[in-house]
Amino acid sequence: MNRAVLQKCIVEARLLFAACAIGLFAFCWVRIYIISRVDLETFSQIVEKLWDKWADYWPVSLSQLLSYSGRIAVTFDEPIVVLCVSVFAIARGSDVVSGELNRGTMELLLAQPVSRWQVLLSQALVTVAGIVLLSLTAWLGTLAGIMTNTVQEEVPRPELRIPGIGLSIPLSLKKPEKIRVPMGSKVEPQNFIPGAVNLGALGICLAGISSLASAFDRYRWRTIGLVVGFYVVETILKIAGVAISEAAWLKKLSLFSAYEPQKFIATAVHDAANTWSLVLRDSQGTMLDVGPLGYNLILLGIGLGCYAAAAVVFQKRDLPAPL
Amino acid sequence: MIVVTRKLTKAYGAVMALDSCSLGVQTGEVFGLLGPNGAGKTTLIRLLLGFLRPTAGDASVAGLDCRRQSVQVRKQVSYLPAEAALFPHMRATDVLRFFCEVRPGGRFQRYLDCAQRLELAELNRRVSYMSTGMKQKLALAAALAADVPLYILDEPTSNLDPNVRATVLAMVADLKRAGRTVMFSSHVLPEVEEACDRVVILRAGQLVHTQVVAELRSQHRILAELQGPMPPVPAGVRDGTQVVCQGSRVTIETAGELSPLLGWLATLPLADIRIEPVGLRAVYDRFHVGQASGLPLTDQPHEPAVSHEIAEAAP
Numbered sequence: 001m002n003r004a005v006l007q008k009c010i011v012e013a014r015l016l017f018a019a020c021a022i023g024l025f026a027f028c029w030v031r032i033y034i035i036s037r038v039d040l041e042t043f044s045q046i047v048e049k050l051w052d053k054w055a056d057y058w059p060v061s062l063s064q065l066l067s068y069s070g071r072i073a074v075t076f077d078e079p080i081v082v083l084c085v086s087v088f089a090i091a092r093g094s095d096v097v098s099g100e101l102n103r104g105t106m107e108l109l110l111a112q113p114v115s116r117w118q119v120l121l122s123q124a125l126v127t128v129a130g131i132v133l134l135s136l137t138a139w140l141g142t143l144a145g146i147m148t149n150t151v152q153e154e155v156p157r158p159e160l161r162i163p164g165i166g167l168s169i170p171l172s173l174k175k176p177e178k179i180r181v182p183m184g185s186k187v188e189p190q191n192f193i194p195g196a197v198n199l200g201a202l203g204i205c206l207a208g209i210s211s212l213a214s215a216f217d218r219y220r221w222r223t224i225g226l227v228v229g230f231y232v233v234e235t236i237l238k239i240a241g242v243a244i245s246e247a248a249w250l251k252k253l254s255l256f257s258a259y260e261p262q263k264f265i266a267t268a269v270h271d272a273a274n275t276w277s278l279v280l281r282d283s284q285g286t287m288l289d290v291g292p293l294g295y296n297l298i299l300l301g302i303g304l305g306c307y308a309a310a311a312v313v314f315q316k317r318d319l320p321a322p323l
Numbered sequence: 324m325i326v327v328t329r330k331l332t333k334a335y336g337a338v339m340a341l342d343s344c345s346l347g348v349q350t351g352e353v354f355g356l357l358g359p360n361g362a363g364k365t366t367l368i369r370l371l372l373g374f375l376r377p378t379a380g381d382a383s384v385a386g387l388d389c390r391r392q393s394v395q396v397r398k399q400v401s402y403l404p405a406e407a408a409l410f411p412h413m414r415a416t417d418v419l420r421f422f423c424e425v426r427p428g429g430r431f432q433r434y435l436d437c438a439q440r441l442e443l444a445e446l447n448r449r450v451s452y453m454s455t456g457m458k459q460k461l462a463l464a465a466a467l468a469a470d471v472p473l474y475i476l477d478e479p480t481s482n483l484d485p486n487v488r489a490t491v492l493a494m495v496a497d498l499k500r501a502g503r504t505v506m507f508s509s510h511v512l513p514e515v516e517e518a519c520d521r522v523v524i525l526r527a528g529q530l531v532h533t534q535v536v537a538e539l540r541s542q543h544r545i546l547a548e549l550q551g552p553m554p555p556v557p558a559g560v561r562d563g564t565q566v567v568c569q570g571s572r573v574t575i576e577t578a579g580e581l582s583p584l585l586g587w588l589a590t591l592p593l594a595d596i597r598i599e600p601v602g603l604r605a606v607y608d609r610f611h612v613g614q615a616s617g618l619p620l621t622d623q624p625h626e627p628a629v630s631h632e633i634a635e636a637a638p
Contacts, residue, residue, distance in 0.1 A: 004424035104408025111402035112425040319374040
């Protein structure tokens with residue numbers, strides 16, 4: 001590994017990283033602030049009315065969605081959160097080869113005693129490290145939101161319970177008192193780690209795909225166009241697979257089917273033993289579904305496979321003269 | 324030989340960017356690459372650096388195979404591309420530091436000294452805010468400050484003012500004195516003539532001529548107006564003499580001493596006689612004049628050029 005090349009990659013990535021990290025942290029915190037301000041009861045009333053139509057599109061049960069952990073988990077499916085990581089992954093991934101070629105800087109870079117493999121590896125390390133840190137930032141934003149916000153709840157009125165007949169007699173006629181309690185008393189921050197990990201795995205997958213497209217190309221704008229086109233098609237495939245029951249198989253063609261942070265957070269909350277399972281099995285041992293770890297490994301496998309393919313393509317191709 | 328190519332060929336489909344190019348560059352010489360755009364100079368350089376895979380043939384630098392040992396080759400080479408694109412987000416000093424650190428054993432002070440010699444001011448300025456000339460100076464400083472056996476400079480003086488051009492040529496001369504080898508590609512023929520020991524001329528991907536520059540200094544060209552029919556060249560001075568008639572203009576070139584020709588010249592029906600050293604321009608023109616305009620080029624470039632008019636005039 002050449003330190004100067006690695007340092008150059010870090011310098012090139014740092015501004016975008018800083019912007020995405022600030023955006024992610026702030027959004028995650030603000031979202032929890034909003035959750036803390038919207039009364040759970042009011043939220044439940046809205047969601048329950050729509051649930052018949054929404055149920056198919058939602059990866060978790062209504063009860064999970066109406067819980068604080070469920071509401072916070074939605075953060076990881078928010079377009080801004082996915083976009084911050086996707087933008088970083090696609091921007092850095094597309095820069096690997098076609099970005100340097102497009103700027104004409106590949107010529108001088110590879111005139112130095114560094115191998116193409118070193119150039120690609122340096123870029124990949126910085127990109128993957130950036131994505132891991134962005135995922136961590138998203139979780140830290142969530143953690144900060146949980147630690148600094150409070151939620152309103154009613155204090156149960158004092159009652160006199162009559163044993164034997166199950167009757168409770170209120171001892172006060174005043175309206176129930178509402179107090180604010182820390183959000184931290186309602187949710188466990190570590191339950192959101194699977195969501196952050198899933199976000200990181202998606203980012204690494206996109207970075208790998210972008211790098212592969214970049215290794216073939218010489219124009220960065222075209223690489224970005226291709227990857228964004230692929231991104232849109234994959235999103236449509238997932239939505240179509242969910243919306244059209246006859247076309248449920250389309251979901252299997254979308255890498256976004258492996259991005260289910262809400263589901264994995266729900267697993268962490270309700271089935272802690274399976275938080276990091278490769279596969280989910282029933283009590284008889286029959287496989288029900290791929291587990292959270294399995295989905296993350298699928299995304300990571302695609303990403304790292306694409307990086308490996310990019311290395312082979314880059315190693316073998318002729319470098320076109322600068323534009 | 325520090326650089327050797329054997330039948331080095333690069334084809335893009337039916338287009339031959341470089342066609343069976345065999346050449347050798349001696350250690351310690353300044354070696355010029357000449358040819359118009361698209362002649363194959365940059366392709367040759369890019370093949371040496373391992374940027375391109377040869378279609379056929381092979382090349383080596385310091386005994387290392389340019390394809391299979393590309394990184395080791397680039398440890399021996401410092402390369403300045405034509406219109407070098409530097410990292411736009413970096414400041415000049417960061418660029419120099421990068422090129423110093425990317426090579427094992429680089430000394431930063433050497434890079435700063437080079438930049439100073441090239442009159443590169445404002446090392447704190449970002450590359451994206453630099454003028455074309457400043458960028459070229461910065462790229463030159465980065466390339467020339469590297470301590471390597473071989474320097475490959477592709478149009479090193481483009482975009483530079485005359486003073487800095489002279490400095491660059493002086494730096495090339497310093498490298499030669501230090502026993503380093505320089506491959507020098509340029510379209511500025513007087514510069515090539517001044518800097519190089521030997522030049523090769525490329526045309527449409529083929530190496531068509533090799534010229535030792537020192538030999539040019541003993542060659543002369545006589546330009547004159549013909550006042551009557553041109554007689555044949557006498558046997559005594561025929562060797563190394565070329566005569567080209569174009570209308571009423573005649574050009575006589577001599578490969579060696581001028582004095583044996585003087586007696587014959589006095590007998591010719593010439594007026595408005597001008598005698599000048601042959602120079603690289605004339606050699607270059609033998610292979611490339613008329614290429615752009617569609618005029619015929621010399622068919623046998625390694626033989627002395629003789630025009631059709633002379634062939635008809637000869638008995």
